[in-house]
Amino acid sequence: MMLAKAPIRVLIVDDHAVVRDGVAALLERQPDMEAVGEAADGAEALAQFRALAPDVTLMDVQMRGAGGLEATEAIRRLSPQARILVLTTYSGDAQAIRAIRAGAAGYLLKSCIRRELLDAIRTVHGGGRYISAEIAHQLATHALDEPLTDRELTILRLLADGHANKEVGYRLDLSTDTIKSHLKTLYAKLGVDDRTHAVTVAARRGYIER
Incomplete structure (x- = not known):
């Protein structure tokens, strides 16, 4: 008899409770995922990551208190194999590049959550990268631009x-x-x-x- 695969354990980091609740409800309807914890800022995210060791961390960027990019860097220092998927309202290419350099494996717009979140989690959990199409277009558009000092x-x-x-x-x-x-x-x-x-x-x- 084949054993069922363990569900993907997800930590949700966002400073808005309504967003955390909405994402958790979406995940709980999936047979291969479970929300194992929540955090409202970067410092809490690091503490929860230490305590829960999630498979995938969904990370907001701009939060009250410690921000998501700083938390991403801290988590990756703690666990270089950590899989972090950024969830944000900001579609700017410069911010996406900072997130990827900080160690994020994916960058997803909150406006795309219903359409793309589940696929993004599975992709990132499987070792791949996931970039929203709108973000990918921005990155391609500005790929040859000279960066700001x-x-x-x-x-x-x-x-x-x-x-x-x-x-x-x-x-x-x-x-x-x-x-x-x-x-x-x-x-x-x-x-x-x-x-x-x-x-x-x-x-x-x-x-x-x-």
């Missing part, structure tokens, strides 16, 4: 906070002319003409949070 990202965040060039220069100990030069390069990389558009595009692609 740490200095450019810092300037972007200061722009997003509403600081003028002179204030940005003061905070970074740089001249206004140097800031203008950085902005010229930054605009070219993002394909924009002004600071408002730069902040909008950077937020959409996941370079900065708004």
